[in-house]
Amino acid sequence: MLSERSAAVVGATAGVVAEHAVEITAAFYPRMFAAHPELLHLFNQGNQATGEQRQALAAAVVAYAGHLLGGSGPSFAPVLRRIAHKHVSLGVRPEQYTIVGQHLLAAVGEVLGDAVTREVHDAWDEVYWLFATALIAEEGRISQRVGADPQRVWRPWRVTARTAATAEVVSFDLVPAGPEPLPTYLAGQYISVAVDLPGGGRQARQYSLSRAPGAGSLRITVRRVPGAGGAPAGVVSSHLHDQVKVGDILDVSPPTGDVTLATGADPLVLISAGIGVTPMIAMLGHTARLQPERPVVAVHADRSPDHHALRSEMIEIGALLRDFHLHTWYESGAGSSTAAGIGRAAGVGSARGAAGTARGESRHTGALDLDAVPLPDGARAYLCGPLPFLRDARAGLLRRGVPAQRIRYEIFGPDLWAGAPA
Numbered sequence: 001m002l003s004e005r006s007a008a009v010v011g012a013t014a015g016v017v018a019e020h021a022v023e024i025t026a027a028f029y030p031r032m033f034a035a036h037p038e039l040l041h042l043f044n045q046g047n048q049a050t051g052e053q054r055q056a057l058a059a060a061v062v063a064y065a066g067h068l069l070g071g072s073g074p075s076f077a078p079v080l081r082r083i084a085h086k087h088v089s090l091g092v093r094p095e096q097y098t099i100v101g102q103h104l105l106a107a108v109g110e111v112l113g114d115a116v117t118r119e120v121h122d123a124w125d126e127v128y129w130l131f132a133t134a135l136i137a138e139e140g141r142i143s144q145r146v147g148a149d150p151q152r153v154w155r156p157w158r159v160t161a162r163t164a165a166t167a168e169v170v171s172f173d174l175v176p177a178g179p180e181p182l183p184t185y186l187a188g189q190y191i192s193v194a195v196d197l198p199g200g201g202r203q204a205r206q207y208s209l210s211r212a213p214g215a216g217s218l219r220i221t222v223r224r225v226p227g228a229g230g231a232p233a234g235v236v237s238s239h240l241h242d243q244v245k246v247g248d249i250l251d252v253s254p255p256t257g258d259v260t261l262a263t264g265a266d267p268l269v270l271i272s273a274g275i276g277v278t279p280m281i282a283m284l285g286h287t288a289r290l291q292p293e294r295p296v297v298a299v300h301a302d303r304s305p306d307h308h309a310l311r312s313e314m315i316e317i318g319a320l321l322r323d324f325h326l327h328t329w330y331e332s333g334a335g336s337s338t339a340a341g342i343g344r345a346a347g348v349g350s351a352r353g354a355a356g357t358a359r360g361e362s363r364h365t366g367a368l369d370l371d372a373v374p375l376p377d378g379a380r381a382y383l384c385g386p387l388p389f390l391r392d393a394r395a396g397l398l399r400r401g402v403p404a405q406r407i408r409y410e411i412f413g414p415d416l417w418a419g420a421p422a
């Protein structure tokens with residue numbers, strides 16, 4: 001808890017810090033990288049270039065100060081958990097908090113100048129260390145649970161299969177190259193993959209595990225990020241697509257991630273767009289294997305059926321469920337089809353209908369319209385896709401009466417939506 005003395009100072013200065021938070025974090029990263037160039041490889045340089053990481057850090061610090069001051073916002077626990085899982089995945093170590101703290105506080109001084117008296121400095125230092133100790137504790141717990149050694153988080157894994165999912169998406173099957181057993185994981189979790197780039201430098205990225213736990217390998221499914229509008233092509237996805245073949249070794253960290261399938265029998269609604277399908281396939285497969293009676297509605301939006309990665313797998317897994325409905329929205333090439341459930345109750349002999357539609361698939365042209373999807377009562381929803389898609393889908397679910405606590409989302413980048421109002 002924040003001391004009474006600091007609470008008064010933080011309360012009085014929170015507004016000005018919030019107003020300048022992105023400026024502060026923008027000053028923080030270059031300072032820290034100049035003093036510690038060895039940290040450059042740890043941070044996603046794409047997120048540095050686009051400014052997303054500085055926004056995420058600024059939003060988190062402001063939200064945490066509000067939480068300490070007893071603000072009425074949504075619970076801070078999920079925000080903290082998300083950051084901690086990401087940190088563990090990247091091997092962030094407790095001693096590195098001193099470096100971040102030193103440069104973050106220095107950046108506050110640099111941006112706010114004389115307004116940062118000794119008293120103000122000390123009060124925000126206290127905020128920082130309360131946040132840091134909460135994260136270090138959570139990261140310790142997660143590391144212990146997943147068997148991660150923060151001093152040696154990266155282990156060599158061998159690529160055992162490489163499969164094209166669409167023209168732009170490739171799946172890689174991975175197994176430990178050493179004697180370690182395959183780790184267990186929860187549907188919805190991700191690993192980080194670190195690669196040495198051809199031009200020098202090293203970068204890590206997260207990839208959701210795109211298959212249910214229980215197979216003899218882990219699988220990731222990677223979309224190639226093209227260059228567009230003057231922005232360069234994605235470095236790690238391009239490297240994986242262009243360079244990595246069967247037999248190659250990749251540095252991989254243990255599975256982590258807080259957006260995982262809740263146990264229980266309540267119906268599931270899995271909503272994804274584009275490559276956001278990957279955690280949904282793991283959740284769907286896990287449900288088909290262990291709870292085939294559990295009703296599932298899968299909703300997916302994509303450019304066309306041909307761009308829909310793992311589409312046929314989704315249909316095949318759906319056919320193992322008793323009560324499965326698939327709703328697809330394609331910008332083009334949708335045709336039309338509507339029929340009953342795809343699951344065994346619908347008598348799947350041939351899961352295919354006309355024009356490549358699956359039996360029981362409701363296909364639509366255009367952008368996702370959740371109002372057209374019959375939702376089961378008491379559903380629990382999982383979302384994954386770009387931020388505007390997530391916002392619309394979440395708003396649609398709330399309108400339809402799904403409570404905020406039953407909606408979880410995964411974002412394939414820094415969470416710029418943390419603390420969204422219920």
Ligand SMILES: Cc1cc2nc3c(=O)[nH]c(=O)nc-3n(C[C@H](O)[C@H](O)[C@H](O)COP(=O)(O)OP(=O)(O)OC[C@H]3O[C@@H](n4cnc5c(N)ncnc54)[C@H](O)[C@@H]3O)c2cc1C
Binds near residue numbers: 046205222226413
């Ligand atoms: C939890 C999680 C799970 C994920 N799961 C998956 C998954 O299952 N499958 C998948 O494909 N991806 C997934 N991702 C996304 C993945 O981690 C990478 O972000 C993605 O592959 C892009 O990485 P990259 O190195 O290819 O692109 P980067 O090089 O990081 O580039 C990203 C974007 O930044 C832009 N950019 C880079 N530098 C600049 C610059 N100087 N100026 C302007 N713009 C710039 C690029 O043009 C590009 O649009 C996941 C992410 C997270 C956080």
Ligand code: HEM
Binds near residue numbers: 047086092135414415
């Ligand atoms: C109190 C201190 C810290 C706070 C509040 C904080 C906050 C955050 C936040 C909000 C994110 C984005 C999470 C997301 O993906 O949504 C993040 C990611 C990250 N953090 Fe921290 N962090 C702290 C300390 C550290 C330390 C000590 C290190 C190691 C030097 C570190 C390294 C990273 C890295 C490498 C990422 C991923 C960056 C990216 O993908 O662009 N953080 N952190």
